[in-house]
Amino acid sequence: MTWKIGSLQLKTPLILASGTWGLGDTILDYLSPEEIINSIGALITKGLSLEPMAGNPPPRLLETPCGLINSIGLENPGIEVFLKRYYPRLRDLEVPVIFNLHGTSVDEFLKLVRYLEEENIRGVELNISCPNVTEGGIAFSQSPEVVFQLVKGVREIFSGFLIVKLSPVGPVLEVALACKEAAADALTIANTYPAMGIVSYEPLKVIKGGLSGPAIKPLTLRLVSDIISKVTLPIIASGGVLSGKDVFEYLLVGASAVQVGTANLINPRSVIEIHEELKELLLRHGRLLDKGHP
Numbered sequence: 251m252t253w254k255i256g257s258l259q260l261k262t263p264l265i266l267a268s269g270t271w272g273l274g275d276t277i278l279d280y281l282s283p284e285e286i287i288n289s290i291g292a293l294i295t296k297g298l299s300l301e302p303m304a305g306n307p308p309p310r311l312l313e314t315p316c317g318l319i320n321s322i323g324l325e326n327p328g329i330e331v332f333l334k335r336y337y338p339r340l341r342d343l344e345v346p347v348i349f350n351l352h353g354t355s356v357d358e359f360l361k362l363v364r365y366l367e368e369e370n371i372r373g374v375e376l377n378i379s380c381p382n383v384t385e386g387g388i389a390f391s392q393s394p395e396v397v398f399q400l401v402k403g404v405r406e407i408f409s410g411f412l413i414v415k416l417s418p419v420g421p422v423l424e425v426a427l428a429c430k431e432a433a434a435d436a437l438t439i440a441n442t443y444p445a446m447g448i449v450s451y452e453p454l455k456v457i458k459g460g461l462s463g464p465a466i467k468p469l470t471l472r473l474v475s476d477i478i479s480k481v482t483l484p485i486i487a488s489g490g491v492l493s494g495k496d497v498f499e500y501l502l503v504g505a506s507a508v509q510v511g512t513a514n515l516i517n518p519r520s521v522i523e524i525h526e527e528l529k530e531l532l533l534r535h536g537r538l539l540d541k542g543h544p
């Protein structure tokens with residue numbers, strides 16, 4: 251089968267989700283180049299900003315019975331260091347690399363994208379949905395007007411493939427329609443869900459961050475299905491994938507591709523197992539994908 255997100259052709263529908271496989275310096279410790287090329291359709295980088303970000307103070311992670319709350323706060327070395335130190339190794343893998351971007355304002359996003367256009371980077375995913383930073387992040391996703399201005403501005407200067415990563419909370423449909431109107435190429439649905447956990451009682455420590463993992467799969471499946479029926483843009487699903495079955499179900503409701511996130515933190519080779527399971531399901535039930543969406 252061939253896999254396409256609009257004009258972007260992929261070898262498989264599996265994409266490694268931003269922030270869940272490091273910066274790219276360790277991926278080859280776990281997966282061989284052949285495994286990456288055969289199993290992974292695209293790689294999405296950690297969220298990158300203009301300047302380095304130290305991220306949030308601990309606690310940054312809390313496991314829940316069927317999910318993970320993270321409050322990393324977009325720690326990253328900044329776009330320039332990433333391009334020099336980490337990108338060359340990823341580029342050599344010959345799998346599309348999509349740059350996940352974080353800006354605290356429209357202007358900052360535009361500066362990032364202008365820089366990437368000059369560096370001939372061909373794919374970006376705008377993160378307008380991070381629930382654990384104080385500036386930017388999820389705040390963008392609450393205003394379809396701001397999202398429209400942002401995506402329109404980016405579209406004017408970026409000629410590569412433009413994905414917008416939405417929050418699962420707020421006016422999701424209106425934001426999705428604003429992205430379509432501003433000529434985005436695809437949407438990622440969705441980022442993590444705002445959540446809170448108690449890490450310890452004495453001393454009292456809490457974590458406020460984003461919930462990911464299997465707990466969110468039914469919620470995001472519903473969201474993907476709802477948005478697909480109303481917005482004619484390719485949708486990349488992201489939320490709670492642990493198995494080939496999870497991926498197949500997102501494809502069944504109409505997703506063009508599916509991201510693997512928290513599963514990488516449980517087992518950095520999980521994408522290989524997920525790919526094998528998916529291949530079997532596609533052999534048995536693949537014809538269902540042409541029959542319209544439930």
Ligand SMILES: Cc1cc2nc3c(=O)[nH]c(=O)nc-3n(C[C@H](O)[C@H](O)[C@H](O)COP(=O)(O)O)c2cc1C
Nearest residue numbers: 267268269297320377462463488489490491511512
């Ligand atoms: C530790 C961690 C770090 C993340 N960092 C980013 C990030 O930098 N940018 C982003 O857009 N999403 C980030 N995400 C969200 C994931 O890319 C993914 O969309 C989300 O976790 C839902 O998918 P999952 O349930 O398969 O993990 C992060 C998630 C986790 C768990």
